[in-house]
Amino acid sequence: MSTTIKTSRIVMPGDRFAGLSVLLLTLLALAAGWLLKTSVENRSQAFKSGTISAQAPAGWLSLQPVGNEVLHVTDRTSKGFGTTYLIQVEAVPADAQAGQVVSLVTLERGSALTGYRVLKQQEVLVQGRKAIEIDYVYVESASNLNHVVLPSVVRGLDYIFVNAGQAIIVSYRADQSVYDADLGRFQRFLVSVKN
Numbered sequence: 001m002s003t004t005i006k007t008s009r010i011v012m013p014g015d016r017f018a019g020l021s022v023l024l025l026t027l028l029a030l031a032a033g034w035l036l037k038t039s040v041e042n043r044s045q046a047f048k049s050g051t052i053s054a055q056a057p058a059g060w061l062s063l064q065p066v067g068n069e070v071l072h073v074t075d076r077t078s079k080g081f082g083t084t085y086l087i088q089v090e091a092v093p094a095d096a097q098a099g100q101v102v103s104l105v106t107l108e109r110g111s112a113l114t115g116y117r118v119l120k121q122q123e124v125l126v127q128g129r130k131a132i133e134i135d136y137v138y139v140e141s142a143s144n145l146n147h148v149v150l151p152s153v154v155r156g157l158d159y160i161f162v163n164a165g166q167a168i169i170v171s172y173r174a175d176q177s178v179y180d181a182d183l184g185r186f187q188r189f190l191v192s193v194k195n
Contacts, residue, residue, distance in 0.1 A: 085170075090104075172190075
């Protein structure tokens with residue numbers, strides 16, 4: 001004859017909530033990690049050149065401005081072509097119209113950038129200031145510190161502000177594959193630009 005012994009497990013009050021507390025602690029740790037990641041990615045540093053100021057992304061590679069550039073920063077960690085923000089200043093006649101400046105900028109870009117094509121051009125308001133927005137693409141094939149060896153399709157946005165004999169051109173350029181993902185950060189940068 002065999003005997004079976006029935007064992008029973010004693011349930012402690014804390015045992016019921018152990019699984020739930022592990023789940024809540026994990027979610028809390030993930031949320032804290034996401035907040036830390038977001039705060040590090042969105043850090044900015046003040047930039048000032050003459051009358052122009054902005055909040056440029058901290059940790060980006062700041063390149064020596066060339067020609068009419070006053071700011072040239074690049075994200076070394078972005079995929080393909082390094083996401084780039086530029087601020088350029090052009091002296092224009094005091095009575096220059098925005099359309100004339102836009103024509104000059106597109107002609108300059110067309111001769112300097114391979115496969116340059118304007119996708120859309122429109123008047124916009126940025127923090128109450130009138131601007132012309134130019135949405136464009138081009139092919140970047142130069143290999144250097146910021147670019148991959150294979151050609152990249154780069155999408156860009158230029159915002160042209162004309163005021164009192166000066167045109168300020170704020171540009172965003174990113175690899176086509178990350179353009180939409182990085183656009184929100186650029187919009188925050190754009191509204192920080194003051195002159």
